[in-house]
Amino acid sequence: MKRIFLILSLVLLSASAYAKEAAPVAADEAVEKRMVAISDEMRCLVCQNESLSGSRAELAQDLRREIRTLIKQGKSDQEIMDFMVSRYGDFVRYRPPMNASTYLLWFGPFLLLVGAIVALVVYLRRRGGRVEETEASLLSAEERRQAENLMKQSGDKQ
Amino acid sequence: MKRFLIPLGLFFVLVGFLAWGLKPGYDPREIPSPLVGKPAPLFELPQLMQPEKKFSPADMKGKVWLLNVWASWCVSCRAEHPLLVSFAQQGNLPIVGLSYKEVRGGDNFKVPEIETAQSKAAELALGLQRAETWLRQHGNPYTLSVMDIDGRVGIDYGVYGVPETFLIDKNGVIRFKQSGPVTREVFDEKILPKVKELEKS
């Protein structure tokens, strides 16, 4: 048993001694990381429902190469985004720009939330008042009699 | 009580937008070009028939012209090509062809990891040969054609699918863009009226 283990570990050791660490596909990993971060925010124009970073379409590959080139030229993320938008329009941005036509998109959900909470509180306050009214009026009618009956019954049992 | 009608009202607003989306000819995949109304990006590329000569959009100053992006591997180009040929025969206006990624766009051509002057020259030579053969077979509507072998100029023009056609005015400003094949209707209803208008000015 021990011997098998020894041989096995020797084999493994020798194997790992020969194996070499695989090289990254990208020539420059820092550039690659930035390229992925930028292209994650962009829509592939050919398949349209993939991000530029995830798409295998040929144009996507070209554009990724272009972004790499721009990064190496020292362009900022914003400049690269502008480069793409000036050619393909806002359609290319997965994160729509903030402007007059997208205020509703960006603030709508939070306005909706605030509005809904305000409406909720107003409704609950009003509702409290109305429930009291209706309960009072109902109790005065039939419920009071029922309640009295119940009390009488429980009194009888004792 | 009116407030109980609010959901119905919201629903009908929603239906309005959805119905608009169903109008004939609406295609959510179509992307309008931000370049319309802007100067056509400049480039300098070798010409197809005379690769030693370069062409630049600046050469067309004072003319209204079409820039047609095409490739021999592009199937829908074949569909629009006869139309371009007959249009060119009428001699309305010059059409410049932009041969887009003739080699690497087509079959399984692998771009070498490190491009050398040699590999580029080889690719260009192959591209010239393929493009020329194709034009000989299908007719040549272009006053001249240029080779965008690596698709760099295509990126500047926001090309995302071949064929694409740009209408450029006398001052070099893009006035109209058609993504996908040009049809008879597009020609008669969109391009020709614009051309007339632009030539007057």
Place this chain on the structure above:
Amino acid sequence: MIPELGHFAIILALLVAVVQGVLPLLGAHRNDSAWIGLARPAAQAQWLLLLIAFGCLTYAFIANDFSVQYVAEHSNSQLPTVYRIAAVWGGHEGSLLLWVLLLASWTLAVSLLSRALPEVMVARVIGVLGLVSCGMLLFILLTSSPFERLLDIPQDGRDLNPLLQDPGLVIHPPMLYMGYVGFSVAFAFAIAALLSGSLDATWARWSRPWTLAAWIFLTLGIGLGSWWAYYELGWGGWWFWDPVENASFMPWLFGTALIHSLAVTEKRGAFKNWTVLLAIGAFSLSLLGTFLVRSGVLTSVHAFATDPRRGIFILTFLVLVIGSSLLLFAWRAPKVGLGGRFALMSRETLLLMNNVLLVVACGSVLLGTLYPLIIDALGLGKISVGPPYFQAVFVPLMIPLLFLIAVGPTARWKQASVGDMTVRLRIAFAIALAAGIGLPFILGSWTPLVGLGVLLAIWICVSAIVQIRERFQKSGNPPPAFWGMQLAHLGIAVFVIGVTLVKGYETEKDVRMAPDDTVEVGGYTIRLLGVKDAMGPNYRASVGDLELSKDGKLLRTLHPEKRAYFSSAMPMTEAAIDTGFTRDVYVSLGEPVGVEDGSGAWSVRVHHKPFVDWIWGGCLLMALGGLVAASDRRYRLQSRFSAGIPSALKGATS
């Protein structure tokens, strides 16, 4: 002959659906017991007819009958049998047939499991479901028959989209549709209650198990879809905020709100109008999803082949179904009673708050999904709304919701005291806070997102323990509904852990590997032995052979594949995943990059994804919680209780 039989069965089913949709409703209105009695047999007959139609289509697929256009377009003689069956719902027409078959199955279930309900109510519910079925069957017959024949019979079929040739996709659509369509039952109960004018606790009690059942299926369906995307699309993502995903997520959000709102309506008789509106809304969103996927107004990954006629038909159907329901609501709602009294701070209010957050979240998903269309319609240009937007908007909306999950169940009905709850939960919060601050350091590094996620998840868990302890001290063994709730909430916590930890700590590497090369990711070593060619039934594959080891110990071999289906130009990536309780190691093959130099190297992408399976584990726990809650015997008690409820509770008018 068989396809014609199927077509004929659909026509007959439509006729039966008309009977089922009209006579019982009229009968209920006029109190005609003969017409009321038609509801059950009609529902059962319709189910049988649709089963026959579905069987005919399945037969056409198994027998490779390429004279049927739908079969020719979605199957191939080389396709393995199990995928031929799955191909029945692999396209627009067949999936629609599955839709109506499932609708008929839900109706059948109602007809069989509703012995305790008043006949009039059953007639109305089945009638409403019959009307919905009429619309969908007409849709199939007029625009999308799967039995259309081809004059030119092709030699072979075009094959099923390779992406769909996967075990996950065999069960994902039926699950999802069961959920979608299942909300039709809650919808039908709501409409029936509106028609009868008696929206009371009994109605809520009847609706609850049905809503839960549909919600369970939808939860599983969405979870399966996400899991499928994770292992099949080959780059390790699990949710993309695609319109199609959103279309299934929106009814889920509404359905979740509905489950909570039904609890209040049943226990306290409050929010009846709101609950009805949610029931209508959940099913409306299911129908809207059907429209979005099949009309082509939005671009999506898996949109069906589009045809404007279909879009117009569904939109008309939507207007009829949703429009008339909302009109009925506007007419009846003002007369509905208010229900019991409760203070501003009470469990009722907190549940309503949960509803507000879920509905607002759903509203923002809807807004984001439709915004490109809205902007385009207003002539303001073309924009894309993608994952970065949804993450930016959706996550902040979920934080208060997650916080409230732990608080809500500790609040008392009618009147809760903030001070009392603070005392009961302060230790839980202290533990959660400590975990949120400390745990990320143990796992690697602290980031605000991970800290917050851990805090909220632990907060939910510890609060659940507090609740369970208190419950045992108070009243002994709690009912299944209580355990179901705890399980589902625990599922949310598990899900949150999965999402935040994988987002916070995942690592990936793109490497170029020649045989014998190793790559290290997350403490694991992966060694490429080689890549060999293999043949599948309808594809050719390159199969990688890799060893996964940790600290020199071999764990297992992994075999990612790159497949070229004969029918499709796009190569398919089949990732190899070593699934573990606390992490996945995910390997996918890229391209051969060593052809030129003869090294046999491939580009390989490896991911280390900590806790990623907790995402789907959480979904599973949620579904399980739903199942436990639905098993509560209270829901199956006779309706006799309804008579005994004091009139003050349900009779109050506004």
